[in-house]
Amino acid sequence: MKPRVxxxxxxxxxxxxxxxxxxxxxxxxxxPVWHADAGLGGADAVILPGGxxxxxxxxxxxxxxxxxxxxxxxxxxxxxxxxxxxxNGFQILCEAGLLPGALxxxxxxxxxxxxxxxxxxxTDEVLQVPIKHGEGQFAAPIDDLLRxxxxxxxxxxxxxxxxxxxxxxxxxxxxxxxxxxxxxAGNVLGMMPHPEHAVDPDLGPTxxxxxxxxxxxxxxxxxxxx
Amino acid sequence: xxxxxxxxxxxxxxxxxRHRALALTDDEYRAIVERLGREPNxxxxxxxxxxxxxxxxxxxxxxxxxxxxxxxxxxxxxxxEDAGVVALGDGVACVFKMESHSHPSAVEPFQGAxxxxxxxxxxxxxxxxxxxxxxxxxxFGPLDDPRNRYLFSGVVAGIGxxxxxIGVPTVGGEVRFAPCHGPNPTVNVMCLxxxxxxxxxxxxxxxxxxxxxxxxxxxxxxxxxxVSVLASRTLEDDAHGSRPSVQIGDPFSEKLLIEAxxxxxxxxxxxxxxxxxxxxxxxxxxxxAARAGLGAELDLDAVPQREPRMEAFxxxxxxxxxxxxxIVRAEAVEAAREVCMRWGLDASEVGTxxxxxxxxxxxxxxxxxxxxxxxxxxxxxxxxRPMERPRWLARIREDDPARxxxxxxxxxxxxxxxxxxxxxxxxxxxxxYDWLVQGQTVQGPGADAAVIRLEGSLKAVAVATDGNxxxxxxxxxxxxxxxxxxxxxxxxxxxxxxxxxxNCLNFGNPERPEVMWAFAEAVRGMxxxxxxxxxxxxxxxxxxxxxxxxxxxxxxxxxxxxxxxxDYRLAMRPxxxxxxxxxxxxxxxxxxxxxxxxxxxxxxxxxGRPPALDMEAEARLHAVLRRLAQADAVGSCHxxxxxxLAVALAECAIAGGVGFHVSxxxxxxxxxxxxxxxxxxxxxxxxxxxxxxxVESTAHAAGVPVARxxxxxxxxxxxxxxxxxxxxxxxxxxxxAIPRLMAPGRVGGD
Numbered sequence: 001m002k003p004r005v006x007x008x009x010x011x012x013x014x015x016x017x018x019x020x021x022x023x024x025x026x027x028x029x030x031x032p033v034w035h036a037d038a039g040l041g042g043a044d045a046v047i048l049p050g051g052x053x054x055x056x057x058x059x060x061x062x063x064x065x066x067x068x069x070x071x072x073x074x075x076x077x078x079x080x081x082x083x084x085x086x087x088n089g090f091q092i093l094c095e096a097g098l099l100p101g102a103l104x105x106x107x108x109x110x111x112x113x114x115x116x117x118x119x120x121x122x123t124d125e126v127l128q129v130p131i132k133h134g135e136g137q138f139a140a141p142i143d144d145l146l147r148x149x150x151x152x153x154x155x156x157x158x159x160x161x162x163x164x165x166x167x168x169x170x171x172x173x174x175x176x177x178x179x180x181x182x183x184x185a186g187n188v189l190g191m192m193p194h195p196e197h198a199v200d201p202d203l204g205p206t207x208x209x210x211x212x213x214x215x216x217x218x219x220x221x222x223x224x225x226x
Numbered sequence: 227x228x229x230x231x232x233x234x235x236x237x238x239x240x241x242x243x244r245h246r247a248l249a250l251t252d253d254e255y256r257a258i259v260e261r262l263g264r265e266p267n268x269x270x271x272x273x274x275x276x277x278x279x280x281x282x283x284x285x286x287x288x289x290x291x292x293x294x295x296x297x298x299x300x301x302x303x304x305x306x307e308d309a310g311v312v313a314l315g316d317g318v319a320c321v322f323k324m325e326s327h328s329h330p331s332a333v334e335p336f337q338g339a340x341x342x343x344x345x346x347x348x349x350x351x352x353x354x355x356x357x358x359x360x361x362x363x364x365x366f367g368p369l370d371d372p373r374n375r376y377l378f379s380g381v382v383a384g385i386g387x388x389x390x391x392i393g394v395p396t397v398g399g400e401v402r403f404a405p406c407h408g409p410n411p412t413v414n415v416m417c418l419x420x421x422x423x424x425x426x427x428x429x430x431x432x433x434x435x436x437x438x439x440x441x442x443x444x445x446x447x448x449x450x451x452x453v454s455v456l457a458s459r460t461l462e463d464d465a466h467g468s469r470p471s472v473q474i475g476d477p478f479s480e481k482l483l484i485e486a487x488x489x490x491x492x493x494x495x496x497x498x499x500x501x502x503x504x505x506x507x508x509x510x511x512x513x514x515a516a517r518a519g520l521g522a523e524l525d526l527d528a529v530p531q532r533e534p535r536m537e538a539f540x541x542x543x544x545x546x547x548x549x550x551x552x553i554v555r556a557e558a559v560e561a562a563r564e565v566c567m568r569w570g571l572d573a574s575e576v577g578t579x580x581x582x583x584x585x586x587x588x589x590x591x592x593x594x595x596x597x598x599x600x601x602x603x604x605x606x607x608x609x610x611r612p613m614e615r616p617r618w619l620a621r622i623r624e625d626d627p628a629r630x631x632x633x634x635x636x637x638x639x640x641x642x643x644x645x646x647x648x649x650x651x652x653x654x655x656x657x658x659y660d661w662l663v664q665g666q667t668v669q670g671p672g673a674d675a676a677v678i679r680l681e682g683s684l685k686a687v688a689v690a691t692d693g694n695x696x697x698x699x700x701x702x703x704x705x706x707x708x709x710x711x712x713x714x715x716x717x718x719x720x721x722x723x724x725x726x727x728x729n730c731l732n733f734g735n736p737e738r739p740e741v742m743w744a745f746a747e748a749v750r751g752m753x754x755x756x757x758x759x760x761x762x763x764x765x766x767x768x769x770x771x772x773x774x775x776x777x778x779x780x781x782x783x784x785x786x787x788x789x790x791x792x793d794y795r796l797a798m799r800p801x802x803x804x805x806x807x808x809x810x811x812x813x814x815x816x817x818x819x820x821x822x823x824x825x826x827x828x829x830x831x832x833x834g835r836p837p838a839l840d841m842e843a844e845a846r847l848h849a850v851l852r853r854l855a856q857a858d859a860v861g862s863c864h865x866x867x868x869x870x871l872a873v874a875l876a877e878c879a880i881a882g883g884v885g886f887h888v889s890x891x892x893x894x895x896x897x898x899x900x901x902x903x904x905x906x907x908x909x910x911x912x913x914x915x916x917x918x919x920x921v922e923s924t925a926h927a928a929g930v931p932v933a934r935x936x937x938x939x940x941x942x943x944x945x946x947x948x949x950x951x952x953x954x955x956x957x958x959x960x961x962x963a964i965p966r967l968m969a970p971g972r973v974g975g976d
Contacts, residue, residue, distance in 0.1 A: 011570055012478050014393030018665040050663075052391045055478025111386050111658050132390070132660045197662045202795060 048089030107173025127207030310764020335380025367408025431498020449545025695780030721855025734778030801882025
């Protein structure tokens with residue numbers, strides 16, 4: 001039985017169809033979830049995709065956190081359900097308080113679309129994935145940042161192709177080169193790079209497969225045995 | 227200024243007849259009176275002024291555009307609809323169109339460019355297609371001027387902000403710089419969309435009783451100006467009411483419009499769909515009615531308005547963004563409104579179609595206009611404007627740069643050309659665009675052509691834009707022909723078969739005979755090349771009046787060619803990625819430096835004759851490239867254009883990270899001329915291991931000259947006896963040029 005992965009569409013979500021395609025390619029069963037839904041359609045995992053929810057005219061993710069579906073997402077996350085937030089999804093998770101910190105405007109003040117290398121803090125693997133965002137600079141008060149580091153919540157850092165974390169390879173000025181973080185329980189992951197655009201070998205590097213493997217495994221653990 | 231790029235801003239005086247204030251000539255006014263059998267009232271006159279404007283009626287260009295080849299094996303919809311359509315096979319249609327937003331961008335670069343993207347996306351959407359790719363051909367003045375840097379950075383940021391926020395990848399385009407574009411930046415935007423062929427919204431939309439549903443943003447006073455100014459009244463009554471007419475884009479609403487319209491199309495709720503662009507509601511309603519051979523009732527009180535007390539002519543000609551007009555059967559209206567509501571969009575019943583051909587407009591409960599819809603949409607004037615070949619042209623064309631002495635070493639010449647902004651890497655631009663969203667981008671910006679695959683299929687579309695203003699200024703016929711050849715060659719260089727083209731024709735004031743001559747010549751050249759290369763013209767856009775003071779833009783026909791690739795996995799790429807592969811030059815090199823990048827950079831000269839174009843040789847090259855791609859015989863393929871062989875080889879090395887060593891075996895011209903010559907119909911390929919005989923024999927069999935230049939390998943760009951440069955140094959020259967010019971300290975500074 002394939003793990004069922006809910007992909008939430010907010011008004012202004014852009015990479016929702018891409019996340020659906022990636023879930024299917026990686027062996028999961030994608031389940032479309034609408035922002036106004038009360039539930040998650042029985043999904044075993046949830047993706048909040050990239051985009052500009054509600055136009056992001058106020059502050060990225062600031063309105064989406066109030067969407068009806070977010071109550072269900074919060075409940076799901078609190079119960080240990082695996083949640084992946086990508087780009088705008090990461091911003092929404094931070095606004096919703098499910099992850100610490102915030103994403104602010106890139107250091108360059110420009111939108112940037114580029115393939116980058118990130119290092120998995122758990123496995124030391126270097127992954128090739130694309131970023132595409134204008135507000136992807138991870139920021140947090142120094143106390144929070146120290147706690148994030150002390151508790152080992154950093155999931156990914158921007159790095160050189162060889163895995164060296166250095167400011168030269170930090171595309172947006174993120175504190176400590178942070179590209180993705182998780183919650184203390186380890187079931188909620190937010191990241192600015194787009195794993196869903198790095199799963200199909202016909203289109204380029206496949207660093208995103210690593211992320212989907214985690215998500216599907218975590219979802220599979222919740223699949224009731226038939 | 228507004229999107230109708232017709233007239234300079236009008237100076238309204240009380241004594242001036244109202245039609246002249248709206249840029250209608252006395253003859254045009256008489257034609258309106260004759261057609262109506264009476265004097266038009268104010269709202270009617272505003273509608274005629276908008277619809278008979280150059281922008282909407284193509285009155286100066288139509289006689290020339292009519293000569294273009296518009297039919298072919300793949301063409302489903304030619305010119306006349308909102309966008310052209312070619313068939314890709316398997317029931318999939320590709321909808322595409324290019325448009326200009328130069329004038330608004332010159333006034334307000336960020337919003338001007340952003341709303342240009344919004345407009346072209348709605349053109350494609352109105353055919354029922356999902357927009358899948360954007361390309362942006364841009365022209366600016368030199369970057370040593372802070373104002374040009376401001377325009378350049380604003381336009382790029384505006385395109386990025388809009389395109390990125392609606393989830394349509396920006397996959398290509400080009401950027402060039404020339405002094406004539408300082409006061410007249412050129413901002414063209416091309417959009418492609420895919421739709422199931424049987425679901426295309428085209429032809430005669432709607433029947434008697436069909437409901438006109440206005441969807442999306444409310445209607446404000448934005449975008450009223452230029453031609454549509456009955457604002458003499460506004461100016462008199464309220465001098466402060468004459469606000470700038472550049473519209474502000476709301477990409478979030480556009481994204482909702484895209485999804486809502488496509489959902490309605492998928493569910494079969496739409497008879498027709500019309501975007502609201504230039505001339506706003508007037509254009510959308512009159513064209514819909516005229517196309518259906520009907521008339522319409524339009525109730526302006528039902529139009530959601532952003533501001534109180536809007537006049538009828540304002541509602542009729544407002545160019546407020548992010549609006550679409552759906553033509554829906556009465557029984558489908560409820561379902562259509564539900565879809566819109568789900569996406570958070572307003573949908574208002576603003577009218578109905580009816581027999582009789584008359585467009586009747588009511589406002590505040592009384593009829594304010596009643597004119598034949600066809601008179602507005604189809605019966606605009608048509609001019610055969612005087613043409614004259616400029617006298618100075620002959621002298622400039624005699625001045626052949628290939629006869630000059632090279633004032634520097636070949637290495638210095640290469641560094642100068644390779645680092646010139648036209649040739650240098652445009653990474654600074656395309657990194658501000660999302661080229662990945664939708665997940666079908668096989669090749670994005672920076673390659674010869676972008677490649678977008680069809681979901682669930684091996685097929686893909688290759689698309690590229692091109693237009694060399696220098697060539698156009700020296701020989702507009704060749705400028706038009708070479709633009710088609712180059713864009714088609716770009717598409718062929720990834721292995722695709724060119725199947726159709728669109729264009730945006732950027733010219734000065736058509737009332738000047740030399741501009742009109744150049745326009746006619748460019749169209750003639752484009753038509754000849756389109757016929758020879760199998761790329762019928764499915765539509766396009768004309769942008770006149772790109773001049774201020776004495777300075778007009780180069781005659782710049784920009785062409786966008788769409789090609790079909792049967793298997794995207796076989797798409798060829800430009801980069802040298804492997805050492806030890808033999809490098810071949812396909813095509814013939816002649817001492818052709820007229821209008822070239824090298825002549826411009828090295829001598830500061832735009833002179834001589836542009837490269838000759840043998841259209842049969844060009845077509846033969848395309849066929850060879852296609853065969854090599856299908857046979858999977860080459861390691862790389864890159865076409866030759868600006869900067870000639872030297873630039874093409876260096877780009878291949880940088881793209882793949884592997885150097886090369888080549889020798890030029892030329893006896894009939896100086897080596898530097900051979901390096902920088904821009905002779906048409908050429909490409910550089912490398913043969914895969916063990917495949918060199920196949921590459922040679924394929925070229926021989928097709929009658930395409932083929933010469934082995936050397937081998938890939940090493941960390942240097944090396945041209946025997948002429949120059950050698952380390953790859954990292956070449957990278958700095960190529961990648962660093964534009965960032966250095968745009969360094970933060972310089973933007974808006976100096």
